[in-house]
Amino acid sequence: MYTVQFTEEACRDVRSVGGKAAGLADMVAAGLPVAPGFVLTAEAYRAYLAQQGLAEVVSQVLDRLGASRDQGDFDRAEAEIAEHLLGAALPADVEEQARAAYRRLCADIGVPEVAVAVRSSATAEDSVGASFAGEFETWVDVVGEDAVLEHVARCYRSVFSGRVMSYLAEKGIAPHAIEMAVVVQKTVRARAAGVMFTLSPTSGDRSKVAIEASWGLGLAVVGGEVTPDRFLVDKVGLGIVERTLGRKHLEYRRGDAPVPVPEERRDVACLSDAEITALAELGKRLEKLHGAPQDIEFAVDEELPPGSDVILLQCRPETVWSAAERKPAFDASAGLMSWITGSISGAPAGGSAAGHQHERGTG
Structure with missing residues (x-):
């Protein structure tokens, strides 16, 4: 299966749906208020890269990067990978299941062609050790099956943006280790x-x-x-x-x-x-x-x-x-x-907080 609903137990598997989607499924399971939606799993992403030799092309470009920390190298790698990914459609079976899941969401809500947010959910995302907040894109008010499919492909391509590859290098994470699941969720008004x-x-x-x-x-x-x-x-x-x-x-x-x-x-x-x-x-x-x-x-x-x-x-x-x-x-x-003087002054141990980041789009 390439799609799962938030309400399904399979949607709580971080390895399959990523941290963001698993977090949403956990909230649904706990009876917490979440806008309805579904997820295209990491398996769909793998199927996308497996077609037309895309995975091999991507691997060759990433291998040439080596241990580079130069932003220019990352940007050039992004452009080279994008040349191949931009012309690649989603596999037919992935597309069929995504369209069916979107139609089901519209039917469940009772709104034809409901506006949705399309959000990345990387499998290495949102862990305590490596938060990817702000590194991947979110799009809101995406309407219609065709638009949903196009934005799913955009999520896939975002894995290989120069900004993301630079971030991964900084954290010592190989780009090969990242797989992309995609959350499709009703846009909250x-x-x-x-x-x-x-x-x-x-x-x-x-x-x-x-x-x-x-x-x-x-x-x-x-x-x-x-x-x-x-x-x-x-x-x-x-x-x-x-x-x-x-x-x-x-x-x-x-x-x-x-x-x-x-x-x-x-x-x-x-x-x-x-x-x-x-x-x-x-x-x-x-x-x-x-x-x-x-x-x-x-x-x-x-x-x-x-x-x-x-x-x-x-x-x-x-x-x-x-x-x-x-x-x-x-x-x-x-x-x-x-201890007394420290308590009176209210000085916190460990300094001030920094580094809390969030995605560019919150839908």
């Missing part, structure tokens, strides 16, 4: 969207949930185009302990281009207190489900009624503070006075 960490991304404090959000799709937040609203929620009582309103001057209502936010909404919180609390509760459930702090993307779907409009888009392990060594609160060798 986001009134607001953003990211959530089940710890403080600035201090690593695990007693808090941190939320950043802005109007429209999450593209403006993850792309750094706006200053989002920021909320800090206490995990125990779910009280909102900090709120900082951002300057939200533009929004993506669809996936193509941003539009100005009306003046009267720019300095108004894009999330209600009820939505903030609901998100924090979902974040706690996800952290418990995975047994570690999580980095979550979400949206509030304006097509759904209040109370059921908060949708989870993606969940991955938090990679910055989770990888840091956790020191005991009291170091006996430092002395009691040192």
Whole structure:
């Protein structure tokens, strides 16, 4: 089988569907709110490369790269591989199953030619050791069978972009080790969207949930185009302990281009207190489900009624503070006075967080 539904147990196999898709399937299995969709497995990607000798051509180009760290070499390799991949259609059986899965999704939702997000889910993606956030593309508002197939092929080609190959070299990962599954998921009509960490991304404090959000799709937040609203929620009582309103001057209502936010909404919180609390509760459930702090993307779907409009888009392990060594609160060798003064100043152990990244497109 080249396609699996989020609701199927096979969709929880990271080796077959990648970290992103497996995370979505885990959320579905746990009864968490996720927009419906399906996945083209890594087996479909292998079938794509197996045709017309594409795998051999790609291997030859990658082998010539060797241990290069020169961006020019990566860009030239991308261009050479693209010459061969651009003319390659999906295998007939992969195409047939993808079309059937899209038609089934349309039927299940009750919308002919429903708009979907097409998102990469690399098999080495979203692990704690090697987060690929921001390295692969996402497209939203893709409509129709033909467009879905074209964007699946784009996901496949993105594996061999110069940017990705440079990133892999930096991490010491061979490009041959990457296989691409593709998530096809109903586009969420986001009134607001953003990211959530089940710890403080600035201090690593695990007693808090941190939320950043802005109007429209999450593209403006993850792309750094706006200053989002920021909320800090206490995990125990779910009280909102900090709120900082951002300057939200533009929004993506669809996936193509941003539009100005009306003046009267720019300095108004894009999330209600009820939505903030609901998100924090979902974040706690996800952290418990995975047994570690999580980095979550979400949206509030304006097509759904209040109370059921908060949708989870993606969940991955938090990679910055989770990888840091956790020191005991009291170091006996430092002395009691040192511990007291440190507690009063509130200085975090381990410095400030950096490196949290998200995909270019959040759909």
